[in-house]
Amino acid sequence: MFGDYSIGDLGSIFVMQGFAGLILFSVYVLMALGLAIIFGQMGVINMAHGEFMILGAYVTWMTSNVFQSYLPSLFSGYFFLAMILAFLASGALGMLVEWVLIRHLYKRPLDTLLATWGLSLMLQQAYRSIFGAREVGVELPQWMLGSLHVTDSIEVPINGVFVMGLTVLITIAVAYIMFRSRWGRQVRAVVQNRIMAGAVGINTAKVDRYTFALGCGIAGVAGSAFTMIGSTGPTSGQLYIVDTFLVVVFGGAASLLGTIASAFSISQTQSTLEFFMSGSMAKVLTLLAVVGILMLRPQGLFALKVRK
Amino acid sequence: MSDETNQGLQSAFRRKLLMGMAAIPAVTMLPRSSFAQTPATSAVNTTGLAVTDTEVTVGILHSATGTMAISETGSIEAEKLAIEQINAAGGVLGRKIKFIQEDGASDWPTFAEKAKKLLVNDKVAAIMGCWTSASRKAVLPVMEQYNGMLYYPTFYEGLEQSKNVIYTGQEATQQILAGLNWIAKEKGAKSFFFIGSDYIWPRTSNKIARKHVENVLKGKVVGEEYYALGSTQFNSVINKIKLTKPDVIFTDVVGGSNVAFYKQLKAAGIDLSKQALLTISVTEDEIDGIGGENIAGAYACMKYFQSLDNANNKAFVPAFKKMWGEKTVIGDVTQAAYLGPWLWKLTVEKAGSFDVDKIAAASPGVEFKGAPEGYVRIHENHHLWSKTRVGRAKLDGQFELIYETADLVEPDPFPKGYQ
Numbered sequence: 001m002f003g004d005y006s007i008g009d010l011g012s013i014f015v016m017q018g019f020a021g022l023i024l025f026s027v028y029v030l031m032a033l034g035l036a037i038i039f040g041q042m043g044v045i046n047m048a049h050g051e052f053m054i055l056g057a058y059v060t061w062m063t064s065n066v067f068q069s070y071l072p073s074l075f076s077g078y079f080f081l082a083m084i085l086a087f088l089a090s091g092a093l094g095m096l097v098e099w100v101l102i103r104h105l106y107k108r109p110l111d112t113l114l115a116t117w118g119l120s121l122m123l124q125q126a127y128r129s130i131f132g133a134r135e136v137g138v139e140l141p142q143w144m145l146g147s148l149h150v151t152d153s154i155e156v157p158i159n160g161v162f163v164m165g166l167t168v169l170i171t172i173a174v175a176y177i178m179f180r181s182r183w184g185r186q187v188r189a190v191v192q193n194r195i196m197a198g199a200v201g202i203n204t205a206k207v208d209r210y211t212f213a214l215g216c217g218i219a220g221v222a223g224s225a226f227t228m229i230g231s232t233g234p235t236s237g238q239l240y241i242v243d244t245f246l247v248v249v250f251g252g253a254a255s256l257l258g259t260i261a262s263a264f265s266i267s268q269t270q271s272t273l274e275f276f277m278s279g280s281m282a283k284v285l286t287l288l289a290v291v292g293i294l295m296l297r298p299q300g301l302f303a304l305k306v307r308k
Numbered sequence: 309m310s311d312e313t314n315q316g317l318q319s320a321f322r323r324k325l326l327m328g329m330a331a332i333p334a335v336t337m338l339p340r341s342s343f344a345q346t347p348a349t350s351a352v353n354t355t356g357l358a359v360t361d362t363e364v365t366v367g368i369l370h371s372a373t374g375t376m377a378i379s380e381t382g383s384i385e386a387e388k389l390a391i392e393q394i395n396a397a398g399g400v401l402g403r404k405i406k407f408i409q410e411d412g413a414s415d416w417p418t419f420a421e422k423a424k425k426l427l428v429n430d431k432v433a434a435i436m437g438c439w440t441s442a443s444r445k446a447v448l449p450v451m452e453q454y455n456g457m458l459y460y461p462t463f464y465e466g467l468e469q470s471k472n473v474i475y476t477g478q479e480a481t482q483q484i485l486a487g488l489n490w491i492a493k494e495k496g497a498k499s500f501f502f503i504g505s506d507y508i509w510p511r512t513s514n515k516i517a518r519k520h521v522e523n524v525l526k527g528k529v530v531g532e533e534y535y536a537l538g539s540t541q542f543n544s545v546i547n548k549i550k551l552t553k554p555d556v557i558f559t560d561v562v563g564g565s566n567v568a569f570y571k572q573l574k575a576a577g578i579d580l581s582k583q584a585l586l587t588i589s590v591t592e593d594e595i596d597g598i599g600g601e602n603i604a605g606a607y608a609c610m611k612y613f614q615s616l617d618n619a620n621n622k623a624f625v626p627a628f629k630k631m632w633g634e635k636t637v638i639g640d641v642t643q644a645a646y647l648g649p650w651l652w653k654l655t656v657e658k659a660g661s662f663d664v665d666k667i668a669a670a671s672p673g674v675e676f677k678g679a680p681e682g683y684v685r686i687h688e689n690h691h692l693w694s695k696t697r698v699g700r701a702k703l704d705g706q707f708e709l710i711y712e713t714a715d716l717v718e719p720d721p722f723p724k725g726y727q
Binding site: 009013020135147149155226234236279 | 372373374375377378379380382403404467532533534535536538539540541543544546547548550551564565566567568571572574575576577592593595597598599600601637
């Protein structure tokens with residue numbers, strides 16, 4: 001297939017394809033981080049993860065509308081505020097959901113699957129009733145559109161670079177919170193042994209609530225960022241949920257490092273395969289590889305030893 | 309059988325006489341409309357449909373919830389508008405149309421179940437409904453078993469024809485061939501890159517397009533790619549497009565994927581004012597989500613654009629906006645859905661009966677001169693004769709009409725040499 005192309009052409013295509021892989025990697029990490037916290041640390045199977053993301057996307061859309069109508073001069077910077085608002089909105093909803101629904105189900109982890117599935121349907125219909133069934137178009141500031149010309153033939157999409165940067169920032173923040181802060185230590189203590197953690201004076205109910213809220217908040221930021229590359233509609237969240245679970249389960253549920261490693265291997269495999277064969281075949285082969293590896297290593301790539 | 313006996317007895321004269329007789333008592337009771345046209349219920353409804361002396365019931369069957377609600381909302385709105393307008397103009401055979409709306413909920417078995425409910429319990433005279441081919445395929449056996457009449461609005465892949473369905477959208481050849489001819493001639497296009505969502509409609513459409521490019525236009529297809537429904541990552545295929553440098557990108561990507569595809573195309577620096585792109589899946593409805601700035605410059609091949617400049621459309625667009633809000637946009641399928649109730653009304657009046665068999669038989673040749681797309685006529689194969697048009701997307705999310713076929717294009721659901 002490469003016979004007709006010059007070395008220069010091929011070189012730049014491979015560079016761009018490399019970037020495509022990295023962008024996919026960042027997207028996977030960003031959408032999986034929130035779930036990795038909730039599923040990995042709390043054992044809650046949150047099927048409504050995609051809907052928390054879309055809440056972030058809708059918040060971004062509303063913010064852009066407000067800025068367009070009232071503060072057009074500041075429009076180019078609205079996205080940063082929108083991401084913060086998205087984090088707060090999704091986090092607040094997460095906290096509410098934990099209080100109303102999830103906390104009653106900690107002893108029945110499989111039931112969280114059904115409960116959050118129902119929640120996702122309710123949220124979808126709520127979005128549909130509030131924002132309408134049609135997709136909304138989130139308008140982006142001019143500087144976020146288009147691409148960087150590195151050379152004549154190499155162009156790197158700006159929104160991709162933006163997502164990459166955001167992913168790095170959020171990953172560092174999450175790692176810091178989980179492994180360097182006092183609160184993170186409490187979370188890990190609760191994960192490893194809930195009863196003992198309670199016995200030494202950690203308010204486990206509060207830790208649960210904030211952990212869930214943090215996971216949902218990160219989902220909101222991810223949703224906000226994805227308005228740059230994807231659609232915003234009541235059911236758009238469904239587009240991400242399968243890939244998200246794939247990344248988290250493959251990585252080993254309780255390990256953040258595993259999530260990153262798994263996002264990297266899945267995204268690189270997929271984007272390399274996509275280049276040499278059709279999109280749907282690439283997906284099939286990627287999934288086959290994942291299934292195969294999970295059969296050999298059911299606990300995922302990285303697994304923590306947790307006392308049950 | 310009883311239908312045929314009745315039909316034999318009723319000469320045109322006898323029917324007129326009955327109409328006149330039925331009108332006499334009605335005039336005194338209900339003074340407002342012109343009851344000279346109102347024939348007796350027993351004459352126009354011999355199969356026990358939900359028709360009374362003043363009302364006739366039809367069904368609306370679309371997804372108001374679930375993932376397809378994005379697309380089907382416009383169809384529901386258009387059908388309600390058409391029904392309201394028909395009622396304001398006196399109804400059908402002197403009867404007001406009442407509708408029962410059911411929700412297919414984006415789930416194909418639900419569509420079949422609701423269709424059965426509408427036909428068996430509600431005895432509706434016709435159903436305006438379905439959007440995806442999958443929902444139509446689920447409903448078709450029900451329509452045929454219980455002898456209902458379905459008006460189906462979406463452009464689709466063809467390869468189907470039924471006595472119980474009127475297809476008011478384009479089948480594949482009507483949508484694709486004229487557009488490809490135009491772009492080959494206008495842009496001197498020789499190489500094409502196909503990209504679609506991975507299901508029956510894009511695959512069938514691309515198969516037809518490929519045959520046409522290779523056999524008729526003597527061009528070359530340099531790539532054909534499919535992505536699973538809902539895919540949001542297109543960077544790899546965009547790189548392949550950059551590598552193969554096709555004259556035309558031909559796309560039938562649908563749903564949320566569409567938004568991702570055009571955003572990423574733009575982000576990758578592909579300028580649609582220089583790179584020709586022809587889509588058969590993006591209407592004004594989709595651009596709402598994609599954003600005009602991401603798709604401006606692309607060509608779409610449809611039969612209707614909201615911006616069409618004709619007297620019918622100039623009445624239709626304001627009426628639609630008045631009913632559903634200033635911001636709503638009207639896409640190709642929404643217009644086709646609007647045709648459904650009107651074509652049914654015209655057919656009922658031509659047949660002088662609500663009976664499904666008579667409507668099926670009377671359908672070929674029914675013309676609708678008030679169609680927003682201009683003029684349409686039902687073909688013997690129950691599809692519509694209609695024009696093919698090419699529009700160019702503008703920043704404001706509307707299309708500018710670039711080309712239209714001189715004549716109506718004949719529907720050909722089973723195209724020879726394309727299968």
